[in-house]
Amino acid sequence: MIVYLLIAVIIVLCFAELYLNHSKLARELKKVPGPKNHFILGNGLEIIVSPVELFKLGRKYANKWNGIYRIWAYPFGAVNIYNPEDIEIVVSTMKHSDKSPIYKLLKPWLRDGLLLSSGAKWQQRRKILTPTFHFNILRQFYVTLEENSRRLVNKLDATLGEPVNVTPLLSEYTLNSICETAMGTQLSGETSKSAKSYKEAIYKLGNYLVERFVRIYLYYDCLFAFSTLGKKQKNALETIHRFTDKVIRDRKENFVEKNTETEDGDEHLYVHRKKKRTAMLDLLITAEKEGLIDELGIKEEVDTFMFEGHDTTAVGLTFFLMLLANNKEAQDKIVAELNEIFDDSNRPVKVEDLPKMRYLECCIKESLRLYPPVHFISRTISETVVLSNYTVPAGSLCHIHIYDLHRREDLFKDALKFDPDRFLPENCIGRHPYAYIPFSAGPRNCIGQKFALMEMKCVVSTLLRNYVLLPVTRPSDIEIAADIVMRNNGPINVKFERRFK
Template structure:
């Protein structure tokens, strides 16, 4: 009996040495990080609830300011939030390949712009970049305004009541991306389908994070046998059915009426698009590229799935926390309203892009909100060679996670980082800031292609809401409890009271 026990102990010790003290593990463990547990390394320290994972990440970020590591065989990860390290990783395509964790999203987003690499990514980026040209956004301005007026009508129905803004803003931003980039308006009879789509997005985010923190679910054969695997299959089917319908509607429209082009300010017919002088909305660009043999139906589906998600869910998150912050800062609200009055006087006309460009204070408010609550709070790249980060040699094939939220909350980069202070973004206050210290839309070649669109939508929403309503606080920032997800979410509703202005 004792002999068997000794043999088991010896075997486990040898196993621990092989898993946690091999050359690669020793190299990674030179970085600061949590203590290792026998055999499993740091595995048990990260397999937690979605709420606790976010709390642990904040604890580690405060303990190891700028860089730390996680080791759980066979995966090593380094988390970097020193701007200098972030710049090294993000400023070129040398580390442009997304890390292995994004393969979890492959059944949903496949090889769209978010997940693709190399030549395919470069080709898709070239095709899609003209969709966010300034003159395209100018055309979108009126469409977003129309959608914003419908959003205001819904707020009027609950004026003076505590309302959860999360579902309202999700619907608002989903309508905006469909009516602009996709050229398709969601009819009222699709309400149930829209709700199913949004729930499927939440479910896919949940599945992603549960699988991310549970290494034993990485193998497809194991994952597909679990309830999470079945949930993902159902959710992917729901999402793709919805986006396929959006594509079909626009394809039918184009076949009947042709592509809708957008002229320049001088009414010239000369407009831009990939390899042609034409300028159209995003889905029209993809359909046009299909006719030229530059992309196939699968490619169109990939990009529509990617942009439908990224184009609505991230902006909804940004607006959710923006409205919560404004509700708790009446002085900030008053300054934005004063800026509006100086610009418009008593006029009730819609704001134009030129108007929005003049609203410098409101823009600073949005930037500060995105600093405190960056919708995309975490990104990850692959280190394809041994790399020096913060003076440490990190071996090739290590996962490099960049926790944007934690960098935005570093006290040495942003004094009193939890305080909402729009004047941080005055030119004189931000001149000396490292260019990679603030990256709510990522940075470098793989930055967010739709960031100008997102800022336009947020500006219109904030300005038009404050013209009609005074925001009263309900949910407090201290009550926010983040859950691990693809975008920054609260573990529960985020409530605001919208009181009609007299």
């Protein structure tokens, strides 16, 4: 009896192996080099590790294979690419524009906002939102960015000579900035506590998403909803949505007052406000009145831009300040450039000053090369495509590893070295257009990249006119943990000392 039972189990396992790991998709993908497949589980066991180890695993595979490798763990098969030729094929057109099922994990949070939507809905939302990031409206936002930069300086005055974990300070700066500009809502004292809870909830949510990512059985919503992780995520989402709902509610009340005073019943508010180039949330509220978007749609876009507009920029600034503190020569060259612009004046930075900060821009770009805040994007291959001479079947996932792309030695000599001169105009000639993509690329590139660069220039120039940045956390101390954005596994500390002229 035991023998028959054992034979039956073996037969079932063999059928399971055939069904799970030998489908047409699996057979095609296994022609691409990758880690050894295990019976039934494929490569599933390798990725069930801590966030720090998961990030290291990706770098291990990237070093082992040349520009492409595959992962198979039923029901998902993915090619991982990090060379510019393949990336151009995937992202340069709308052909493979749909985000991969991995992004389904973000749906409870961002729902169907611009990051996750596709097709006609994405095109309509992009069309509505694009005017918000026109240069003329960014100029209007600049005064707010400069005021917030000076507030940050005032806070840092109390920490002179002490190691400062810059992450929470910069997160507060960017959250205030996105609320007061794109959302048209100032965070008052009564909302500061909820703003802090919002930022903490986003950080927790990132960890929950990674945990779910490595446990494939939790991809099924029915199982996830009843899991401990699912309940934790629900609590975090309630905090996040409560905060963004209040931002929308407050702006709508203010919008009604302004509309009553200034619009006088104009039936074409959306067109009118597009011409006035108003804040993003105002534009969405006007679009709702025009029947172009509903209340849920506004919530989707506000959640998306509140996250992308503050967290990614805060991450970029955090690593940039760490790099400047550890690279005195680059810091001194930026200060020399600022001295040429401002002489001995203590006047605030104006928007007209920003284009003159050419070396500062090179430094920002180099920092985003080494530490791209969004280090990983993923698409669904819509039709069979050839990548690195391998046939990748339709239905495969395609993970684009921006972090590994930016650190390829054949694209950037001494790739691990912080060298802003790489981005001097004469040194960019001949570089593949998809070799450097910190804001993604193609039709689905980051809509807010000009805003982010303006914000980074504004705050860093203000800080360097007031402080010398001294190293505490070194690049060798950095230990990245897998997350939806790039995060260090611990604080990033910098010392600030008053800069005397």
